[in-house]
Amino acid sequence: MKRRTGLQSIDLAGSGGKPKVGMPAFRARYSLLVAGLLFANAVVPVAHANLIQNGSFESPANGTQVGVIPSSWQSLGNGSTVDIIHNGFYGAFASDGVQFVDLISNSTFPSGLKQSVDLLGGVTYQLAFDYNGGRYVDGSQTNGRILEYSLGSIVTGSMNVDDLNVYADNGPTTPWQTRSVIFTAPSSGTYELIFSTPNGLGGSGSPYVDNVRLDEVSQVPEPSVTSLLGLGIATLGLTAFSNRRRRQRG
Numbered sequence: 001m002k003r004r005t006g007l008q009s010i011d012l013a014g015s016g017g018k019p020k021v022g023m024p025a026f027r028a029r030y031s032l033l034v035a036g037l038l039f040a041n042a043v044v045p046v047a048h049a050n051l052i053q054n055g056s057f058e059s060p061a062n063g064t065q066v067g068v069i070p071s072s073w074q075s076l077g078n079g080s081t082v083d084i085i086h087n088g089f090y091g092a093f094a095s096d097g098v099q100f101v102d103l104i105s106n107s108t109f110p111s112g113l114k115q116s117v118d119l120l121g122g123v124t125y126q127l128a129f130d131y132n133g134g135r136y137v138d139g140s141q142t143n144g145r146i147l148e149y150s151l152g153s154i155v156t157g158s159m160n161v162d163d164l165n166v167y168a169d170n171g172p173t174t175p176w177q178t179r180s181v182i183f184t185a186p187s188s189g190t191y192e193l194i195f196s197t198p199n200g201l202g203g204s205g206s207p208y209v210d211n212v213r214l215d216e217v218s219q220v221p222e223p224s225v226t227s228l229l230g231l232g233i234a235t236l237g238l239t240a241f242s243n244r245r246r247r248q249r250g
């Protein structure tokens with residue numbers, strides 16, 4: 001007699017395939033495997049839309065622009081400005097699109113940009129951006145050129161960019177580097193994302209930033225661990241149930 005359980009409706013053999021009769025425990029175990037895989041898919045982290053406006057500095061799209069503030073960004077309020085660099089300027093190349101930002105334009109420091117973002121307390125986010133540096137026209141390296149970044153007091157960091165070069169005309173270029181930080185907002189509110197540099201020479205450029213992203217990510221247990229653990233427990237339980245039913249029939 002063919003017995004049915006709630007899990008037997010899953011057709012593991014594909015279209016046209018029929019579950020093998022007489023192997024209920026085998027069938028049920030593999031049904032649980034499919035259920036476990038479905039569960040794993042359901043808890044994969046989901047990235048949401050980028051919370052940063054004009055994070056790729058593609059606007060305004062007027063080619064290389066000196067002494068500007070890109071759309072949706074704000075000045076630091078101390079008179080400093082930045083440059084937008086377009087692909088091809090001294091052989092430069094953007095990380096994303098055709099433009100990136102040079103955090104130094106005039107000689108007012110710190111020099112950089114900021115943008116306000118609204119975060120929800122307890123929610124986990126990923127901040128990521130690409131950065132590079134630049135050599136002088138004679139091919140020599142900068143000395144002590146620092147990129148600083150912060151998001152309120154939640155995220156702070158800095159890096160030296162002297163070894164990097166985005167200008168093909170000035171010497172060997174380096175790939176854009178990526179910095180990524182995952183954090184949980186302590187409370188709901190508006191936070192300022194700031195990219196700045198504490199010193200340098202106006203007009204000589206660097207550090208450079210492109211492709212700024214701030215995405216909400218779901219904070220979930222590791223699927224490969226939880227689903228496999230759950231599968232193991234479920235399989236053990238179902239095997240015991242199957243054996244018990246077999247003994248009762250016998």
Ligand SMILES: [Ca+2]
Nearest residue numbers: 056096097099
């Ligand atoms: Ca860009």
